[in-house]
Amino acid sequence: MARESWGMVDVVVVETSELGDRSYLAHDGETAIAVDPQRDLDRLQAELDARGLRVILVLETHVHNDYVSGGLQLAHDHEARYAVNAADAVAFDRVSVSDGDELQAGRLRVRVIATPGHTDTHLAYVVTDGDGPAAVFTGGSVLYGSVGRTDLVDPDRTDELTRAQYRSAHRLAELLDDDARIYPTHGFGSFCSSGSAAGGSDSTLGQEKARNDAYTADDEDTFVAKLVAGLTAYPAYYAHMGARNREGAGPVDLSPPTQVSPAELQKRIGAGEWVVDLRDRTAYAADHLAGTISIALGQHFATYLGWLIPWGTALTLIGETPQQITDAQRQLVRIGIDRPDGAATGELHRLADGQPTRGYRRATFADLSAAVDAGPAAGGQTGAQLTVLDVRRDDERAHGAIPGSVHVPLHALLDRLGEIPAGTLWVHCASGFRASIAASLLDRAGRHVVHVDDDYTEAVQTGQATG
Template identity: 80%
Template sequence: MVDVAVVQTNELGDRSYIAHDGQVAIVIDPQRDLDRLQAVLDEHGLRCAMVVETHVHNDYVSGGLQLAHQHHAPYAVNSADKVAFDRQAVTDGDRLTVGDMQVLVVATPGHTDTHLSYVVTGPDGPAAVFTGGSVLYGSVGRTDLVDPARTEELTRAQYRSAHHLARLVDDDARIFPTHGFGSFCSSGSAAGGADSTMGQEKTRNDALTTDEDTFVAKLVAGLTAYPAYYAHMGARNREGAGPVDLSAPQQVSPAELSKRISAGEWVVDLRDRTAYAAEHLGGTVGIALGQQFATYLGWLIPWGTSLTLIGESAEQITDAQRQLVRIGIDRPDGSAVGTLQQLADGHETRGYRRATFAELAAAQQAGDPVTVLDVRRDDERAHGSVPGSAHLPLHSLLHHLDEVPSGPLWVHCASGFRASIAASVLDRAGHDVVLIDDEYATAVKTGQATG
């Protein structure tokens, strides 16, 4: 049986894979920080003999070309993809041999026009099917990234690709998708989980349990907003990305930091939202370092703009850099590490209140001037809201600051994370904000929200 090692990138909701026969390996859809993959290869004593891409990725910059160069291995990419580098061009029906493994290339358009899946078999045991953004656990990859005008066409292609794979492999074939673990490339009822087989997918997958028209209507209706940085990933992957540099960026003095803030540059504070709300350098943006850090920074920052990171330690800066290179933000323009008092050096510090939905209710009952601002996505808002609240999704806030109501703003999302980013953006713009650092579900339970 083909052995498969999983390398998870929880921050983007994706997985890379190493399929091997105990001696040589095929690496599928590698992320760009290759040291994690190399550690797995070394741990198992494997030689990387081939690198393959299921598709030109929309949600991250691939490390495939660089990994192939490092190991002098062929790099398999669809022959129909117009790329600026040498690759092993593959197409539907091709059969490749890697060690004791056989690889069947299968066209599975839908997520992208040129999407491929790879069926890998060994001398015995069930096949391993690497499905990229085609068949996911419980659903399929989204179909509106190539061209919104072609969404229905590609959704129908996605449905047919799923059925083609289901007919092609046995029920015990193991399914290994790249997306579906929190990635915005997922759609429908993506189930996550540790593993699945084609037989399991036949009982639960949206594409395999309904007719085509029902599937198309459901998937299209469920598509939500996706990060703005996706627009830059395809072009970068067609060019072919080089090695990453995770060395420490230039250290910025407090005086230089103040200068950059005053010039309106993006200076991002990595501390948690509680610390940021209590006190921060005026003019910064607070995006707590965590699993969603790169997604939301990449979504909000004007692409190509200067970026300086503020952290409590050098390790925080390095962790942030690792996340950022995956989406093509290769090098921050500087960093500053230390306590807020050390970094302020006379620069204005600000803070704002954190509150609960219960405290919001108390303020409203007391007749305080309160405007509630909901920064959730449109699809979330459609299920219910705080009556009388204003609505500006976080991802569009910077473009609609002139529409933000005046007066004190009580800002909420579903859990507090996105609201904390929005509060920092609004504070930067001079608004009087209160961060509702609470679960929206609490407001629903108490009757403050409609659902």
């Protein structure tokens, strides 16, 4: 956890790198303000306990699109006030705040500023103690280097909201001094960010004026054209987050899920349920239970599982250890998948319980080049047609591709299986991770696959791809 300070005000940064977001605690040494807390509150509580703080005010910058908020539960746990925009229709009691309102929290003063754009009702919060630069919690408005995306409320209103985003950024610049410290929620890998989001550990308004898309664009029209052109696909689970946050989420349960026997595993696989293998993609390719899906536990696990799984589908997790299951649960509760329907841990041969397992080849782009040169029979099946399947996003594909390759983005794969040519599929993405998921989905569908587990830059550097 990072820490920033000025005057008597301290800010503790609670990073959720798996979603590319940050939550914050601003405090005066005794009492704290929590901003945009994630749902697994034990991490934030540990920071409070370490400093002997209690939360007396919880602030939401907006109704979040990319995660389920822990704000309501945190406010309940600490008997704190919970501030949400008065214009947001929510199903719980809150402190209704609007542009220009001021709140007091211990020795800290909070000013509310309307900053529509990322959402219609987006707010920024300026926190001061009367001695030193302000801390400005900008949520999905001004990020480091850019701003939050503007197409999540309604794609048909993207132009309108992008203009609002530009004006909100410039309003902040008019109201605040250049030494005001900027603390965004998004922009650290989140799909809620857009443009030239720079990440980084800290920034000031003055620094943003020198580099941020909203300030460096020649004018509003130029900014709108650039931002809209840079918008990419975003996870399908976002469609469910707003409603959940307006309802208000309760506490999480990270206790171990029910252990599933090998026989029950086979039954669930046979029924077409999602049985997700958390093991490393290398281990999965070498040997796995037929009908399972590979989404390796790591930085992007929840993002891609939430993006691909039909919402509400029964989910069973396979891991090497109970800790893997626990870590996966923590990521999943953040996006509203509260409890897996079961889990199985241990060595694969024990989970297989005598049933046959499957595997497929992993290869490099150099292997792919050699296979193409060798002709159709090189794909791994005698006489089989070799197809190169590119599962990158549309915006990535626009910069270049392997000539003759078929393009189906990973997030569209399940809906477009019928479009994929017969024969052996050599599946690639930009680094191998998304291709590993795609290969497992195709293998589950009975296709013969080769997982190109390699960096796409290798194909570009050797002239195999156009860029």
